[in-house]
Amino acid sequence: MIDLLLIHGTVITMDQNRRIITDGAVAINGNRILDVDSSEKLMEMYEAKEVIDCSHHCILPGLIDVHGHGGHSMFKTIAMESIDFWMPIMTNTYKHFVTDEFWYFEGKLSALERLKAGITTGVSVLGSMPRSDDPIFAVNHAKAYAETGVREVVCTGPCNPPWPHSFSRWIDGQRITKEVTYEEVLNGAEAVIEALNHANQDRTRAFITPFVIVTSVEPSGPTSPARLHDLTEHDLYQAKKVREIARKYNTRIHSDAFGGMIHLAVKDWENALLGPDVHLQHCRGISFDEAKILAETGTNVSASPGFSQIHASTPMIELIELGxxxxISTDGNSPSTSFDMFQAMRKTQFIHQAAHRDEYCLPPGKLLEMVTIDAAKCIGWDDELGSLKAGKKADVITVNMHQPHLTPEFMHIHRLVHQAAANDVWHVIVDGRVLMKDRVVCSVDESSVLAEANEEANSTIKRAGLEKYMKQTKYFWGHTRTYGDGIELNKEEAVGEKGENE
Known part of the structure; x- marks a missing residue:
């Protein structure tokens, strides 16, 4: 007798042949997929402890969000009226005003939102830029994901210079600030990887994550070619140390990159943070020669849709054509981004069709690949995740199509990409365990998670003095454009530590 049988659904396998099985079924035993075939055949072959009737549902592999941020779930929409200063405001908060317990409560909320959106594997960079001065933050975040049941890739590593860097811990309600060296944050990141990589029965992995692959240029956008010279000593040292940690623990490298960084990084032939074991988020504003470098080195890329793609886009079409x-990632979920991968697919399509003035680019099938099997490849987990295939991990979701906006039931992939939303995910299974059934979460008490998150968020907002960034401006109502006058800004938060914009 097997553990679980899903029957009478439209199975979208995302396997090598991209099979779609009408009145299909998925047999699960333990944490693996045993078989994928017609309902008639599998119902004859297997008797199951539990059978879920998926009539009027699509059955597909769990969605994979290859880039998001731990911490952001607590700060949705905060500082949106001061969006130019959002990054330093949030970075200052993460560095100095969150408690150790914050990461656990935020992790529960983040994992719960992803779970209900059908994301069975999520990447979490700790903070707006990674914080690794102590492993407790990552350990607490991973614990929360483990209890919820969602797979997590914890990403932490060094933020950008200058060094030493000021960080605070809150012990018994008291803030203790310490100047932390670059070596100390490397040691903290290494401790995280040692503790978490392949932990929780391999539902948790940990990647080494410098904030960006080159620290001496613009950290959050493309750099003018006129300002691209040579790698600094710190750039070279960081690449060397990151490579050493990745090799020592046989783990992967995750980082951000923008135009100009790849041109510089490839100059370091020995330790360049490029290659099949590297996954780079954003890659906005990169040149065509940089796109060729990414293709030639086998570097994996992801990008999220947003306004920043308008003035410096990720050349997704060109990159894919180059091999x-x-x-697609959410980069969620703050200041205004949710963990809804269905929205992310639609926004991505719209942005790149508009950029190319071509309504035919990025068809629905490709978009679905980019949040399932291609996403699994990006994080080096496609041997077990990303498609419904015998022998792979049993990470499966269903989408309820028996709703007005998803009816009539045909052209299912078009329906999913163009009309579905996170709230349409009905069942979620991770590692063979049913985490959500009929849209009711089974793994954690949802009400308790929300109550604890609200309490922790409000106490953190008060501690960090973020109330001023939650107010509406005088241009909020009745105006077609907003302005910054009247918004109270703290200089340290607005420009970053030591007067440098981070």
Whole structure:
């Protein structure tokens, strides 16, 4: 007798042949997929402890969000009226005003939102830029994901210079600030990887994650070619140390990159943070020669849709045509981004069709690949995740199509990409365990998670003095454009530590 049988659904396998099985079924035993075939055949072959009737549902592999941020779930929409300063405001908060317990409560909320959106594997960079001065933050975040049941890739590593860097811990309600060296944050990141990589029965993995692959240029956008010279000593040292940690623990490298960084990084032939074991988020504003470098080195790329793509886009179409594996991420979920991968697919399509003035690029099938099998490839987990295939991990979701906006039931992939939303995910299974059934979460008490998150978020907002960034401006109502006058800004938060914009 097997553990679980899903029957009478439209199975979208995402396997090598991209099979779609009408009145299909998925047999699960333990944490693996045993078989994928017609309902008639599998019902004859197997008797199951539990059978879920998926009539009027699509059955597909769990969605994979290859880039998001731990911490952001607590700060949705905060500082949106001061969006130019959002990054330093949030970075200052993460560095100095969150408690150790914050990461656990935020992790529960983040994992719960992803679970209900059908994301069975999520990447979490700790903070707006990674914080690794102590492993407790990542350990607490991973614990929360483990209890919820969602797979997590914890990403932490060094933020950008200058060094030493000021960080605070809150012990018994008291803030203790310490100047932390670059070596100390490397040691903290290494401790995280040692503790978490392949932990929780391999539902948790940990990647080494410098904030960006080159620290001496613009950290959050493309750099003018006129300002691209040579790698600094710190750039070279960081690449060397990151490579050493990745080799020592046989783990992967995850980082951000923008135009100009790849041109510089490839100059370091020995330790360049490029290659099949590297996954780069954003890649906005990169040149065509940089796109060729990514393709030639086998570097994996992901990007999220947003306004920043308008003035410096990720050349997704060109990268894919060159043979690069490209995934869609949410980069969620703050200041205004949710963990809804269905929205992310639609926004991505719209942005790149508009950029190319071509309504035919990025068809629905490709978009679905970019949040399933291609996403699994980006994080080096496609041997077990990303498609419904015998022998792979049993990470499966269903989408309820028996709703007005998803009816009539035909052209299912078009329906999913163009009309579905996170709230349409009905069942979620991770590692063979049913985490959500009939849209009711089974793994955690949802009400308790929300109550604890609200309490922790409000106490953190008060501690960090973020109330001023939650107010509406005088231009909020009745105006077609907003302005910054009247918004109270703290200089340290607005420009970053030591007067440098981070």
């Amino acid at each position: 690069t594996t490209v995934a």
